[in-house]
Amino acid sequence: MASLVVLAGCASDAPQDMLEPEGPYARTLDNLFNPIFWVAVAVFVVVEGVIVYSIVKWRDRGDADGDAEEMPAQLHGNTRLEIGWTIVPALVLAVIAVLTVPVIFELNAEPAAGEALEVDVTGAQFWWGYDYPTQPDFGITEGIVTANELHIPAGQQVHLTLESVDVIHSFWAPKLNGKRDVVPGRTHHWLLEADEPGVYSGQCAEFCGLSHANMRLKVVAHDATGWEAWVEDMQQEPVAPVSGLAAEGFALFQQRGCSGCHVVEGAYNEVADDSPPSPNLTHLFSRDCFAGCIYDLNDRNELEAWLRDPQRKAGSKMVIGELTEADIDALYAYLETLE
Amino acid sequence: MSEQTTAQVEHEEYEAQTEHGGHDHPGERTYVGIAVILAVLTAAEVATYYFEDQLGGLLVPSLIIMMIVKFFLVVAWFMHLRFDSNLFTRMFVSGLFLAIGVYVAALATFRFFT
Amino acid sequence: MSVSEQTATAPAGAVPEGAAHVPHDATTPAHHTSTGLSHEKLAMWLFLGSECLLFGGLISTFLLYRTREVTAGPPVGDIYDIPFTSVSSFVLLMSSLTMVLALSAIQRADHRRARTWLLTTALLGSTFVAGQVYEFTTFVHEGLGYTTNLQGSAFYTLTGFHGVHVTLGILMLLSLFVMSLRGRLPAGKAETVEIVGLYWHFVDIVWIIIFTLVYLIPA
Amino acid sequence: MALTEERPPLELTAGDEPVRNPLGAFSRPSSSYGWRSWLTTVDHKKIGILYGATAMAFFALGGLEALLLRVQLAQPEGQVLSPEVYNQMFTMHGTTMVFLVIMPMLAAFSNYLIPLMIGARDVAFPRLNALSYWVFLFGGLFLYSSFFLGGAPDNGWFNYAPNSGVAFSPGHGIDFWTLGLQITGIASLLGAVNLITTCLNMRAPGMTLLRMPVFVWMALVAQFLLLFAIPVITVALFLLMFDRLFGANFFNVEAGADPLLWQHLFWIFGHPEVYILVLPAFGIVSDVIPTFARKPLFGYPFMVFSGIAIGFMGWGVWAHHMFASGIGPVSVAAFSLSTMFIAVPTGVKIFNWIGTLWKGKLIFTTAMLFAVALVSQFTIGGLSGVMHSVAPHDTQQTDTYFIVAHFHYVLFGGSMFGIFAGIYYWWPKIFGHKLSERIGKAHFWTMFVGFNLTFGPMHIVGLQGMPRRTATYPEGMGWDLMNLLETIGSFLIAISFLMWVYNVVASRKNPHAGADPWDGRTLEWSISSPPPAYNFDVEPTVEHLDEWWHRKYGEDEHGRPVRREHFTYLSGVDEASRRGGGDDPDVDVSDIHLPSPSYWPIVLALGLPLIAYGLIYTYWLAALGGLVIIAGSFGLGLEPSVDPDAGHGDHGDHGPDDEGHDQELAEVGAAAGGDDDEEAS
Numbered sequence A: 001m002a003s004l005v006v007l008a009g010c011a012s013d014a015p016q017d018m019l020e021p022e023g024p025y026a027r028t029l030d031n032l033f034n035p036i037f038w039v040a041v042a043v044f045v046v047v048e049g050v051i052v053y054s055i056v057k058w059r060d061r062g063d064a065d066g067d068a069e070e071m072p073a074q075l076h077g078n079t080r081l082e083i084g085w086t087i088v089p090a091l092v093l094a095v096i097a098v099l100t101v102p103v104i105f106e107l108n109a110e111p112a113a114g115e116a117l118e119v120d121v122t123g124a125q126f127w128w129g130y131d132y133p134t135q136p137d138f139g140i141t142e143g144i145v146t147a148n149e150l151h152i153p154a155g156q157q158v159h160l161t162l163e164s165v166d167v168i169h170s171f172w173a174p175k176l177n178g179k180r181d182v183v184p185g186r187t188h189h190w191l192l193e194a195d196e197p198g199v200y201s202g203q204c205a206e207f208c209g210l211s212h213a214n215m216r217l218k219v220v221a222h223d224a225t226g227w228e229a230w231v232e233d234m235q236q237e238p239v240a241p242v243s244g245l246a247a248e249g250f251a252l253f254q255q256r257g258c259s260g261c262h263v264v265e266g267a268y269n270e271v272a273d274d275s276p277p278s279p280n281l282t283h284l285f286s287r288d289c290f291a292g293c294i295y296d297l298n299d300r301n302e303l304e305a306w307l308r309d310p311q312r313k314a315g316s317k318m319v320i321g322e323l324t325e326a327d328i329d330a331l332y333a334y335l336e337t338l339e
Numbered sequence B: 001m002s003e004q005t006t007a008q009v010e011h012e013e014y015e016a017q018t019e020h021g022g023h024d025h026p027g028e029r030t031y032v033g034i035a036v037i038l039a040v041l042t043a044a045e046v047a048t049y050y051f052e053d054q055l056g057g058l059l060v061p062s063l064i065i066m067m068i069v070k071f072f073l074v075v076a077w078f079m080h081l082r083f084d085s086n087l088f089t090r091m092f093v094s095g096l097f098l099a100i101g102v103y104v105a106a107l108a109t110f111r112f113f114t
Numbered sequence C: 001m002s003v004s005e006q007t008a009t010a011p012a013g014a015v016p017e018g019a020a021h022v023p024h025d026a027t028t029p030a031h032h033t034s035t036g037l038s039h040e041k042l043a044m045w046l047f048l049g050s051e052c053l054l055f056g057g058l059i060s061t062f063l064l065y066r067t068r069e070v071t072a073g074p075p076v077g078d079i080y081d082i083p084f085t086s087v088s089s090f091v092l093l094m095s096s097l098t099m100v101l102a103l104s105a106i107q108r109a110d111h112r113r114a115r116t117w118l119l120t121t122a123l124l125g126s127t128f129v130a131g132q133v134y135e136f137t138t139f140v141h142e143g144l145g146y147t148t149n150l151q152g153s154a155f156y157t158l159t160g161f162h163g164v165h166v167t168l169g170i171l172m173l174l175s176l177f178v179m180s181l182r183g184r185l186p187a188g189k190a191e192t193v194e195i196v197g198l199y200w201h202f203v204d205i206v207w208i209i210i211f212t213l214v215y216l217i218p219a
Numbered sequence D: 001m002a003l004t005e006e007r008p009p010l011e012l013t014a015g016d017e018p019v020r021n022p023l024g025a026f027s028r029p030s031s032s033y034g035w036r037s038w039l040t041t042v043d044h045k046k047i048g049i050l051y052g053a054t055a056m057a058f059f060a061l062g063g064l065e066a067l068l069l070r071v072q073l074a075q076p077e078g079q080v081l082s083p084e085v086y087n088q089m090f091t092m093h094g095t096t097m098v099f100l101v102i103m104p105m106l107a108a109f110s111n112y113l114i115p116l117m118i119g120a121r122d123v124a125f126p127r128l129n130a131l132s133y134w135v136f137l138f139g140g141l142f143l144y145s146s147f148f149l150g151g152a153p154d155n156g157w158f159n160y161a162p163n164s165g166v167a168f169s170p171g172h173g174i175d176f177w178t179l180g181l182q183i184t185g186i187a188s189l190l191g192a193v194n195l196i197t198t199c200l201n202m203r204a205p206g207m208t209l210l211r212m213p214v215f216v217w218m219a220l221v222a223q224f225l226l227l228f229a230i231p232v233i234t235v236a237l238f239l240l241m242f243d244r245l246f247g248a249n250f251f252n253v254e255a256g257a258d259p260l261l262w263q264h265l266f267w268i269f270g271h272p273e274v275y276i277l278v279l280p281a282f283g284i285v286s287d288v289i290p291t292f293a294r295k296p297l298f299g300y301p302f303m304v305f306s307g308i309a310i311g312f313m314g315w316g317v318w319a320h321h322m323f324a325s326g327i328g329p330v331s332v333a334a335f336s337l338s339t340m341f342i343a344v345p346t347g348v349k350i351f352n353w354i355g356t357l358w359k360g361k362l363i364f365t366t367a368m369l370f371a372v373a374l375v376s377q378f379t380i381g382g383l384s385g386v387m388h389s390v391a392p393h394d395t396q397q398t399d400t401y402f403i404v405a406h407f408h409y410v411l412f413g414g415s416m417f418g419i420f421a422g423i424y425y426w427w428p429k430i431f432g433h434k435l436s437e438r439i440g441k442a443h444f445w446t447m448f449v450g451f452n453l454t455f456g457p458m459h460i461v462g463l464q465g466m467p468r469r470t471a472t473y474p475e476g477m478g479w480d481l482m483n484l485l486e487t488i489g490s491f492l493i494a495i496s497f498l499m500w501v502y503n504v505v506a507s508r509k510n511p512h513a514g515a516d517p518w519d520g521r522t523l524e525w526s527i528s529s530p531p532p533a534y535n536f537d538v539e540p541t542v543e544h545l546d547e548w549w550h551r552k553y554g555e556d557e558h559g560r561p562v563r564r565e566h567f568t569y570l571s572g573v574d575e576a577s578r579r580g581g582g583d584d585p586d587v588d589v590s591d592i593h594l595p596s597p598s599y600w601p602i603v604l605a606l607g608l609p610l611i612a613y614g615l616i617y618t619y620w621l622a623a624l625g626g627l628v629i630i631a632g633s634f635g636l637g638l639e640p641s642v643d644p645d646a647g648h649g650d651h652g653d654h655g656p657d658d659e660g661h662d663q664e665l666a667e668v669g670a671a672a673g674g675d676d677d678e679e680a681s
């Protein structure tokens, strides 16, 4: 068993492997886990070793002398020994406790104002929304709203504020930090930081209904220039297309009810009162994945299939009437302009 | 006359069953006395309602104390725990204390007390 | 809970299982148990210990939600009628007295008094329940229904559970009363009365707690 | 004799009251053979068997659900189950295994064994016992009927709010869950009261608490946990039910409710619950290992006290299921610490079992194999538990397969292995013949390998970030191979289970095993197999821990045990089946009074599912159920526990003494009744 777990430690290409942290918080966790893991291995080896030894050594082999009834010494116990194996594990655990408690507080510490990038995260069935309040320190002069892909600057502390609009979700990007539940009616906080630029996979970890498995997320960490570019892009309002297929799509976006749920800043800013919380599409094509990051946005077929039947993602709250292929082409052409 | 005898027989029968055979039960007078104390305490409790402001920080502690005393009186005397087997007390008290411990801790995690 | 109540405490007018020891039977000692205590009484105490966690849960739920803002209707604390509740609390408290008096009477084989006290206890209990019904109706008139807000749900559920307990107790008392009328409740079975009494007093002490924590201590 | 459920004397002659059929509905059942006797039995042994058989049937169902889960997960992007079905499957799998398999299985052992082990003739309240069983059965069937009535519950076995509310789970599945678990909860609560009373009150003379077999102790601790934990989940279930049925607001976030309330209530119950699931299994192996190590249990008092300590500490750790839920660092730290230290008493148990093996003479019967497997495999689960208790890192582990691995190691590697050890060990006592050892060993090894193959790799995928309760997973996460192995393993377990079923069938004709086939240590081995209805011909007087062993063995001058020439079985044992001597007791058993069978438990129990269906569909049905329950309660209550017409179970007559005694009572009764009439007028 232990060897299997060790094996896991070495296994590669597991994008959500928690044993290969890529940020300071996840590393703190991993550093805590390591000694405890080895303590467990040691206990495991001792216990299983003694069991196996006993089995081998004292199993009844129906001895040759044929005296099957001969009894072993009738030991009733040994108080000193027993007190010993009460105290020793307690001491071992005390050490584990001493290692653990400071980390609990460390990881719950709130960063000083202005030190961390603030992002408001919304969990919804079955996608993630991100809201970057205005923070000139980070180049954000006007709030940014996006979905599913969380963009952050690498090497920078990020402070998340987590809220849910329906049921409990749990925000988790294993290589950057552990989970924190996103509970409706409560506001929770969590920290993230990535050492290096890169894309980090994660997903909702609290069962939240039919598409719990399909509520994934990505954290995209940028280097300084990448970050500036991204912020810059995101603060640009898309220009509404005036001609061609895209313009048709632009009109269809309203006719087909898309704008009843989805915000496209500058064009469709108001959604219907009874609409379910829906991803902001202003910069849809700045992302690589959509609908809880289970589909690839760079693959045209995926988005078309989505528009054909959003229920291919079980339980999806996006309910639309049937679209003709022509509608879909037009809508696609429009959506593509949302960069 | 016949009633008297039957009553006696029955009473003895009852006594034979109780393990200490005729141990002292508090008499009816005691019961009434306890009830009087309970009544007075209740009156005092209700009175706090009219003096909330004057009592200030004392209000809650005094209410809790009175509640505990009333609780204790009923349990000890009316429910005979004072006179009955210790085992009963232990069974009941373990449930009671467990409930207090667990729920106070749970409320504490909601920062109920701060 | 009502269901488990009935079955777990069995005695609603019943001969609880094994209640009848056979004191005259030479071969059977009066109490043949390891602890010398009767099964039924022990069982009742265990059950009451368990009930502590039931009411504890309901009370804690109420307390938690009492401190929360309500989104509709009045907070429950605004519509309490403390004088009224004080009176009904007092009634319930006194029913505990009549209950012990009933027990003490039956132990003396004074059946007439026992019956009187049993009936009085049941009547006091009924008064309490009636008071509760009245309270509920006024609260609803004041705008706090069961579904109005958090506190309404928590309040009615807690006090409702208690009320159901009292009602079951009343049923048991009445059953005892009828048994006694029919001569099925000799002093030898005083323990049945005692056990019902334990339940009754328990319901009373729960109210002692509710009265203080729910009504008197301001949010 | 030593029966508690004596005939209530005054009932016999109380005027013209129809005592026998209080409501005139039925005449009292009297047979103790045939299938009908199973419906009306109040014999703790039969009830134990009923519990066991039902639990194993549910195990097949819960296992089947697990197999479906595994088939779906065998490969990425599995298409076998829709998410709807998948969610129902894992919910019902977890719920079934916990509430309908392990809990009743342990009720089965407790029922069957506690009276035998403490030298009693039955439990304290035999009819209540029957009631518990029927209530449990109907609760389970009610829950399962949801499959045919629009879909089973699908929100996981801990059913977090607010996803369990009507807004997010509009079907009836969750209603079936809340109501079904309330029903089975009633069964558990009744059982707890009953068995605790039995343990405390019905021990044979000399059976002090510290002479009780460890199984009895652990069952007792578990029953106390039930006694106090059931009401907590009852509260939670009621709140949820009121939310769903009557529009209350307990988990209505819009109205300001806090979803963590559910989590606290559930886990205040839920954590003690996991010790309820494992402690009796610990008890079983604590009796099995000494028997087959031919040595007394190492450190009996430590074993007892550590069990009590686990039960006690188990109440202070529940929030370790909520480390990621945002309860705040202070709470997290407190619960993290309390959780860690629960490893101490558990470690004591592990080490003491090893101490029992040490220098023993280990006989590896199937029962022993399972018992030792528990010791070794539970340790693995316990160690991953300690890793979870390290709260900061648990925010990584929680809700991943690392947790799934943990709890299957403790539940399967602990509880299930313990249960199988118990099944193989006590089978000859219960049915008179052993299960085949040959098939048994094949069963064990297949199960052992399958178990590790199924749940071992879950540690790895868990650490690699595979979340639980996901109906599907994408390719390229590095989880594929391990998942495939797990699925293969699960089929090995299934095969091993079928081997067990086959063993049960194939072993029916095995020769009679005798009263004491394993040279056991505790009292149940001192009576014939299967035991007579009244268990003991003579009530034992106990002088030792491991009383039966001490009756069989004395010591030679070196303090080594030697079998005695003379010792006496406690009920008649047929000649052929005696193992190494022993005499029969010389007593007349015709005098033993047993409680009579009764229809009322099953009738009363039937009322509960009626109420439950009624609450879901139409209140009329609920009212009907209420009437059934009231009728049933009065029926059960007024019916004398021993049928006066049935000749007291075993013999048709009482002696002349009894006759006179009845007469005397009749007079008292009549006198009392007469007086009352006068007074009343």
Ligand code: HEA
Residues within 6 Å of the ligand: A040, A043, A047, A088, A089, A090, A092, A093, D158, D274, D275, D277, D278, D320, D321, D323, D339, D340, D342, D343, D344, D346, D347, D348, D350, D378, D379, D380, D381, D382, D383, D384, D385, D386, D388, D389, D390, D394, D397, D398, D399, D403, D406, D407, D410, D411, D414, D415
């Ligand atoms: C039989 C049931 C059972 C048992 C006995 C245990 C035992 C333990 N459990 Fe487990 N647990 C479950 C059933 C059980 N658990 C279930 C069902 C869940 C998941 C529920 C769900 O989410 O669906 C769960 C989840 C669970 C969690 C929550 C994880 C999460 O969801 O994030 C935690 C966290 O602390 C935990 C901890 C422990 C610990 C510390 C023990 C300890 O009692 C273990 C102690 C034993 C040992 C440690 C081994 C022997 C000891 C020694 C050899 C001594 C030396 C050891 C040391 C010095 C370390 N368990």
Ligand code: HEA
Residues within 6 Å of the ligand: D059, D060, D061, D062, D063, D064, D066, D067, D069, D070, D090, D091, D093, D094, D095, D097, D098, D102, D155, D156, D157, D158, D404, D408, D411, D412, D415, D416, D454, D467, D468, D469, D470, D471, D490, D493, D494, D495, D497, D498, D501
């Ligand atoms: C004691 C408890 C117990 C037991 C024994 C098991 C046994 C098994 N469990 Fe599980 N399991 C839980 C308790 C248990 N489980 C709990 C509490 C959960 C959490 C649920 C939740 O998240 O809400 C869970 C969750 C769970 C999951 C996670 C699902 C998810 O999160 O998405 C998985 C996945 O592989 C799984 C698999 C298995 C397997 C393969 C077995 C195997 O051991 C089963 C072996 C199979 C059999 C024994 C069946 C054999 C039967 C036949 C072949 C039919 C024969 C028919 C006749 C004879 C008539 N279980």
Ligand code: CUA
Residues within 6 Å of the ligand: A123, A124, A126, A168, A169, A170, A204, A205, A206, A207, A208, A209, A211, A212, A213, A215
């Ligand atoms: Cu959101 Cu799972």
Ligand SMILES: [Cu+2]
Residues within 6 Å of the ligand: D270, D271, D274, D317, D318, D320, D321
């Ligand atoms: Cu736990």
